[in-house]
Amino acid sequence: MSRAAVVRGLGAVVPPDAVTNAMLAERMDTSDEWIRTRTGIGQRHVVAPGVATSDLAVDAGSRALKAADVDHVDLVVVATTTPDHPCPATAPSVAARLGLGHVPAYDLAAVCTGFVYALASGAGAVASGLAKSVLVIGAETYSSILDPTDRTTSVIFGDGAGAVVLGAGEHDEPGALLEFDLGSDGTLADVIMIPGGGSRQRSGGVPADPADVYFRMDGKRVFRAAVQRMAGSARVVLDRAGWRVDDVDRFVGHQANVRILRAVAEELGLAPDRLVVNLDKVGNTSAASIPLALADAAQRDELSSGDRVVLSAFGGGVTWGACALVWPDIAVF
Incomplete structure (x- = not known):
């Protein structure tokens, strides 16, 4: 039987700046009641000028590595719709900034399903023996791709990143x-x-x-x-x-x-x-x-x-x- 990929640690981060519904209502035709009724959202966080997706990914990845009590993994997968650049991928930069050396690293684009797809990709790498440990990150700066005048999207999306470390383990252990x-x-x-x-x-x-x-x-x-x-x-x-x-x-x-x-x-x-x-x-x-x-x-x-x-x-x-x-x-x- 192949090895199982097991969740060993979890890290998450959102930018410090929060945008409330009331703040949005000051610049567009909307209200706190309208947004909450249709979406359930009360606020969202947005990055400061100059902050990119990789910055959030590095922060979340660092937290996940600390949570798992490891300083190295064999593979990095970054799920994102908002990469730092159309080319190259963001993941190699994230891996380098985390001090992970020359490990394989790649982006995965499946929009809001990206983290589940990335988990499956990481689990496959562990099961096949390609990697004993994988850092899986979901990171987004949606504020960089939203029309600030469009209330159908600007009221919904926010920025943030979350990451898990997967390790090789048994299928019957918690976290598999x-x-x-x-x-x-x-x-x-x-x-x-x-x-x-x-x-x-x-x-x-x-x-x-x-x-x-x-x-x-x-x-x-x-x-x-x-x-x-x-x-x-x-x-x-x-x-x-x-x-x-x-x-x-x-x-x-x-x-x-x-x-x-x-x-x-x-x-x-x-x-x-x-x-x-x-x-x-x-x-x-x-x-x-x-x-x-x-x-x-x-x-x-x-x-x-x-x-x-x-x-x-x-x-x-x-x-x-x-x-x-x-x-x-x-x-x-």
Whole structure:
């Protein structure tokens, strides 16, 4: 039997500057009530000028390494939609700044499903023997790609980073990543997109419209697809793990919208008190949202060693994925 990838440590960080709903209402046609009613978000954090995704990734990665009590890993995977540059990848820079030497490092782009995809990638590296330990980071600076005048996106997204260290272990020990389900549907690529800046636009020989450099989302279509795919993917990993819905102690869904999370719970028949929710404090942080939610729940004693946990996410591409694990007794920084 192949080795299991086991969660050994968790680190998370958000920028110090918080933007409240009231602050947004001062510069656009919105209100605290409008935002909370539709999203459940009360504030989000944004980076200061000059701070990039790699800066958050290094901070979260350093915390995860400290939590795991290690100073070296064999592989670094950074899930992000907002890399420091279109080229090269951000992960090698992160690895170098963390003092990890010449380890392999790469970015993974699956938008809000990025962290689950990156976990699966790291778990595969451990199972195959390619690596004995992996640093998996989800990091985003969405404030750099949002149209500040668009209330459909600017009120939702925030910046942050979360990371875990995976180590080789046994399948029956707490923290082992037990089951995964991943999927995509490229026919829905247009529901979450930055139209300009890529080879599709550039090869057409037409300059990008200034508005096309910003993130766009069709909220209604995303809502329907997210509920269906997050619930469906969760069912798959429950079945593969041999768990019933009632066996789940904590469901940690991508923190996109509180109505999506509640709808997923209803679709699964999961008690609402099993949901982990922290988007009210940090907003939607895309690939960083699940590790940030895990860290927040652990630090508030809402996640305990031995809890049966299901992670589930939906993002652009479109992509989706889920993972099942039993939560370990680990440090969180």
